[in-house]
Amino acid sequence: MTAHAHSDHHSHGALQMGHHHVSSSQQFLSVLVALLVLTGITVGASRIDFGSANMLIAMAIACIKASLVIAFFMHVKWDTAINKIVFLSSFLFLALLFLFTLVDLTTRRWDSYVNTIRTPVDHGWVQPAPKPDAHH
Amino acid sequence: MSHDGHHSVVIPAPGPEFVPHTVAHHFDTPVQEFQAAKLGFWLFLATEILLFGGLFAAYFYYHETYAETFRVGGQQLDWQLGAVNTTVLLLSSWTMAMGVRSAQTSQKGKTLLFLGLTVLGALIFLGIKYVEYSAKNQHGLIVFSHLFDGYDQANKQLPWFQDYGGVMKDVPHGHLFFAIYLTMTAIHGLHVVIGAGLIIWVMKGAAKGRFHAGYFLPVDLVGLYWHLVDLIWIFLFPLLYLVP
The missing domain is CATH 1.10.287 (Helix Hairpins)
Structure with missing residues (x-):
């Protein structure tokens, strides 16, 4: 069995799980x-x-x-390259999740009272049109 | 070899206190068995990272939105208990690593000792967590005790909203911090319970001498699970107890 195993392609692991650090x-x-x-x-x-x-x-x-x-x-x-890739790639996808959450966070106009109720007039960005009854 | 489908590969026991391991019949070699199981477990751990990742994303989103709520919320937690629990988990991660190492070097007694210490760490962690949860429950910060209360007709509210107590009533969306705290620590705590159960399971195998230099796969995988529990807590501790 041992002699056969050594000639086998998988010989180094025939009797054990392989060489481990x-x-x-x-x-x-x-x-x-x-x-x-x-x-x-x-x-x-x-x-x-x-x-x-x-x-x-x-x-x-x-x-x-x-x-x-x-x-x-x-x-x-x-560990083997494939195991490193599998595990560490989860952090890559996590980074994607955080990235797009961050993009949303920094670009969203909050639906707070201040942002939804105030008009450009309230902000003072434009002047209100003069009232028609001012001519009377 | 096992190609004929009749014989299985057997890894011999390194000593009289151990038993040989028979490679599952659908694997050609012990290496194949080891690598297949390991790859599958890393895939599982990747999904665990994504599970907690979603919760961390929720944390960061609301932390940025309601910074004051999170600052006040963090002050309600006892950071010293959190620090003790962090130390306990780090120590248990070390005993777990030593337990795997003992199995790899065919040291049966040390394997059982280190795995036992790891379970002890899990129990201390859960004990401290119980003390914390009880205190938060008393202060009305955790509303689980009202989870099964009926709808309050008079107040037209579910009881766990109106009973929400303490200082968190005075900050905007005060429920958010403790909702996230409880969700994250409870799912993490569930992993501690499952991890401790798995360690006890491999201890039974270790006591029978199943794990040695030739075969230590289950100890290795349970060890990875336990380190993941530690990994998550490394982020939970500063985010929840020391709210930056």
């Missing part, structure tokens, strides 16, 4: 420490008022943390 305990521990430190930085950064940059900072740190989890804990760094 096994991460070291030290690497997992380093990733954990990095994740905990970044959590602390997230909390710390939220205490300081950076205005609208607070959201960007929080999301940037979260993206770094997510990348660490995906690359090392989920082992994507050593």
Whole structure:
């Protein structure tokens, strides 16, 4: 069986699931420490008022943390190309969803009282026509 | 090999405490079995990203529209409990990674230990979540307890709208923050429950010695699911508890 398997096209996996990269305990521990430190930085950064940059900072740190989890804990760094494409493409489609949501958000005229009731006259953009009874 | 349809490929056990793995008959090789299952699971995880992605899109949309509502809403949550839960999930993600590694290196005792610690992390997370939900329910910020109340004829309203309480009454569309908070954390919590159940399931297999260097596929896949739960929470924590 073994001799046959070695001549087989799939020989390297005949008796096992194939060769797998096994991460070291030290690497997992380093990733954990990095994740905990970044959590602390997230909390710390939220205490300081950076205005609208607070959201960007929080999301940037979260993206770094997510990348660490995906690359090392989920082992994507050593996964096959097809698995990388399948999983990471979901983030591409997520980006499309966010992009078009953002486009809607920034171009929509809100149906609030202010925007729907005020006319160009209210805005002072045009002068109202003089009333006909002014001649009497 | 298995091409004749009569024999299945068997991966031998690396030691007396393990059992051999028989490759499913519709696969030619263990590699094929492993890669097929793994590809299918990554596809599933991609759909999970899109499921939560829709909720995150809703969050960002309303956060930009009613910033004040989200700021006040975030202040109602206990960020310290959120931070503790974040730490618990990160630690459990680490124990899960170590559990998979122990299975990959045929260390049965360590596999069971690390998987058990991961379940413990899931239980602590759910316990803290229960404490949080109870407090929010008491303050009238969560309206699930009124979900099955009848239509209020006198007020011509469903009870869960009029009972909506606390400081959120004073901000525009105050229900939005806690509706999104509850939807996102409850669906995430459901994943924690399912994940813990799956880990207990692979622990049963690990106790029987089914997982070793030659075959650790179920541990690997359940591990990926658990890391996804962690991945989602990494974004939920700053967005809900520290509302930027």
